[in-house]
Amino acid sequence: MNNAEEKLVFERPRSLTDAHTHYCPGCTHGIAHRLVAEALDELGLRERTLGIAPVGCAVLAYYYFNVDMAEAAHGRAPAMATGMKRANPDKILFTYQGDGDLAAIGAGEIVHAAGRGENITVIFINNAIYGMTGGQMAPTTLEGQKTTSSPMGRDISIAGHPLRMSELLATLDGAAYVARGSLHDPKHIRRAKKAILTAFKVQQAGLGFSMVELLSACGTNWKMDPVEALGWIKDNMVPYFPLGDYKVTDAVKNL
Amino acid sequence: MARELWKGNEALAEASVRAGLVAYFGYPITPQTELLEYLSLRMVKLGRAFLQAESELAAINMVYGAACTGVRVMTSSSSPGISLMQEGLSYIAASEVPVVLVDIMRGGPGLGNIQPSQGDYFQVTRAAGHGDFHPLVLAPATVQEAVDLVYLAFDLAEKYRTIVIVVADGNIGQMMEPAEMPPMRKVKKDRPDWALTGADGREHRIITSLELGAERLEALNLRLQKKIARIRQAEVRYQEHKVEDADILIAAFGTMGRISQTAAEMARAKGIKAGVFRPISLFPFPDERLEELSRQVSRILVVEMNAGQMLDDVRLAVGKDFPVEFYGRMGGVVPLPDDVLEVVERIGAELNDEQR
Amino acid sequence: MAKGRIVIDEGRCKGCELCISVCPPEILVVSSRLNERGYLAVEVMDMDRCTGCSLCAVICPDVCITVYRQVPARSR
Structure with a gap:
């Protein structure tokens, strides 16, 4: 291999x-963190x-993020980001929120952040469960899914239907x-x-609200090993939460 | 600057603009709404941030976000709205970012009504949110004082990295009086060394109210308590009216302080030596001066538009053996000077009987 | 076949085995070494067969894998 040289192709952002x-x-939070960090690196936005x-x-x-960060009260990250962005239009703002945080409280x-076209980026982690409090039912918990607060499986007649947030927010001007993407295999x-x-890029161009929902695993609270948990996303979450673009305005297409 | 006729809420808004307000976030609620309406035009014309939020909950968290970046930011509301803001206020207090809040109190509890009230003394001085903290609380009695205090509030908020609440009842928010506006200050360009401005050429900064370790959270609390002690030391404010020879001292804040002053004059015309002690800072409460005065007067009468809230602070200041009387109306009823005079006269008669 | 090399930051590895599940030449295994945080870190069994495809690094939640790939040398 005299005519070859070694090239660094993957490193920590x-x-x-x-x-x-x-x-x-x-836990796929680590993957999501890395993707956000890589995006900030590649666009030169970190500072x-x-x-x-x-x-x-x-x-x-x-x-974990090597950027200036604040900690919001439960569910209030979009409001906090709004305040920061309005007072500092030159900054890039992102919130990182789970399904309980974003879709319930x-x-x-x-x-309203989406409706206003708030020029912020939201990273929405949907793992269909409350992780930190120990596996309770989330607004995105699937019908029949067992959690510590739906021990018989989510009963639609009691708890209603899971929310599809990307579809819902995409309706807003x-x-x-x-x-909506998924973290269940390298391709996705x-x-x-x-x-x-x-x-x-949408935020950089000042085009309005942007959100990426990421279907994610919670092996611990789903009571599965990590590999099994990724399979559960593919087999159970993807059918209810179909992947793809839900809103791409013409201005975004022309980016 | 000449004296002009200003409505209280609008005067508070203009004075805040002049203090260098960068961003305002609020939600309509009577009797505070004119403040929001005024800024919706004024701030936008100046190219500064104004946003009508979807709720008080969102408004206070927008304020929290902007405050984390070290800019001058405020919100305003009235009693039920402040209840919704308590969550954010607690996070703001723990994060030690400067915020100014104007509370134009109305009758409660519940939806209550939109009449003037002082029913939220406990809320602003004791219970602005969960956990151990006290905002710095300033209570104006006139439109001019409202202007001066809100102008000062931004400096105090930054100096102590604390919440400053300017609390007034609906009377002061709604009435028109002559007031002189302070000079227009430039918006500060530089940001404090704790502010989130982007990790450019320095370590990344974090603003959080979370401390998982018990000892670390205690350390945060001790720091907050130290700050409160400094505020107690340096920021006591009050006004006295004819206390030197007073026999009966009326203690009242805000609108009631002003009405009590008229009542005291009426009492003096009838030969009763009455004076007025009006706390301007409700937190820190001027307890030392009140204790001093209690040694030279025979009786203290606390007058409030509530069931007796500042009354607790007065009793703590003067001790359980000193005779303290209370007169209060609730539900948005504003006592007239005559009503207060009646109580003063009764106390005066009792004092005469005791001396015989 | 492309030739590659990976470096695993063993101290960071939590032994979740997601990398093992996606490695096309199946050269990753759980080692018998406990790292300082008590996890059995993953190691490379046969580096010669590594293609530098990066799938392990893409799926690693703890960003503990650095990937190198051999490319034709640039003419100077």
């Missing part, structure tokens, strides 16, 4: 700190980015880009990365 995460083995961590398993995300804030992880890149 600068927008992540060196901190070890507290996430369980196989002017402000992030908002949620309440939930990613509550300590501010230790923060449903009001996310709808202020939403410029809304996409690469697609999710592209969506995240697009979302930040």
Whole structure:
């Protein structure tokens, strides 16, 4: 191999700190963090980015992202990001929120941030369960899915139907880009990365609200090993939460 | 600047603009709404941030976000709206970011009504949210004082990295009086060294109210308590009216302080030596001065538009052996000077009987 | 077949085995070494068969894999 040289093709992005995460083995939060960090690196945005961590398993995300970060109250990240962005239009703002945070307690804030066309980027982690509090039913828990607060499986007659947030938010005129991806295999992880890149480009161009929903695993609370959990996303979540772009305005298409 | 006729809410808004307000987030609620309406035009014309939020909950969290970046930011509301803001206020207090809040109190509890009230003394001085903290609370009695205090509030909020609440009842928010506006300050360009501005050429910064370790959370609390102690030391404000020779001291804040002053004059015309002690800072409460005054007066009468809330602070200041009387109306009823005079006269008669 | 090399930051590895599940030449295994945080870290059994495809790194939730690939040398 005299005529070959070794090239670095994959390394830890600068927008992540060196901190070890507290996430369980196989938790896809780590993948989502990395994709966001890579996007910030590639677009050269790290130095002017402000992030908002949620309440939930990613509550300590501010230790992992190498950007200025604040910690929001449960569900209020879009409001906090709105305040930051309005007072600092030159900054890049992202929130990182789980399904309990975004689709339950923060449903009001996310709808209005999207409706206003708030020029922020939302990374929405949907793992169909409350992770940090120990596996309770989430607004995205599937029918029949057993959780510690739906021990017989989610009963639609009691708890109603799971919310499809990307579909819901895509109906709002202020939403410029809304996409749902999945982290269950490398092919989909690469697609999710592209969506995240697009979302930040939308914000850079000032086109309005952008959100990328990521179907994610919670092996611990689903009571599965990491590999099994990724399979569960593919077999159970993807059919109910179909993947793809839900809102791509003409301005976004022309980016 | 000449004296002009200003409506309280609008005067508060203009004074905040002049203090260098960068961003306002609020939600309509009577009797505070004119403040929001005024800024919806004024801020936008100046190219500054104004946003009508979807709720008080969202408004206070927008304020929290902007405050994390070290800019001058405020919101305003009235009693039920402040209840919704308590979540955000607690996070803001723990995160130690400067925020100014104007509370134009109305009758409660519940939806209550839109009449003036002082029923939220406990809420602003004691219970602005969960956990151990006290905002710095300033209570104006006139439109001019409202202007001066809100102008000062931004400096105090930054100095102590704390929440400053300017609390007034609906009377002050709604009435028109002559007031002189302070000079227009430039919006500060530089940001404090804790602010989130982007990790450009420095370590990334974190603003959080979460401390998982018990000792670390205790350390945060001790820091907050130290700050509160400094505020107690340096930020006590009050006004006195004819207390030097007073026999009966009326203690009242805001609108009631002003009505009590008229009542005291009426009492003096009838030969009763009455004076007025009006706390301007409700937190820190001027307890030392009140204790001092209790040694020279025979009786203290606390007058409030509530069931007796500042009354607790007065009793704590003067001790259980000193005779403290209370007169209060609720539900948005504003006592007239005559009503207060009647109580003062009764106390005066009792004092005369005791001396015989 | 492309030739590659990976470096696993063993101290970061939580032994979740997702990398093992996606490695096309199946050269990754769980080692018998406990790292300082008590996890059995993953190691490469046969580096010669690594193609530098990066799938392991793409799926690694703990970003503990660095990937190198041999490319034709650029003319100077």
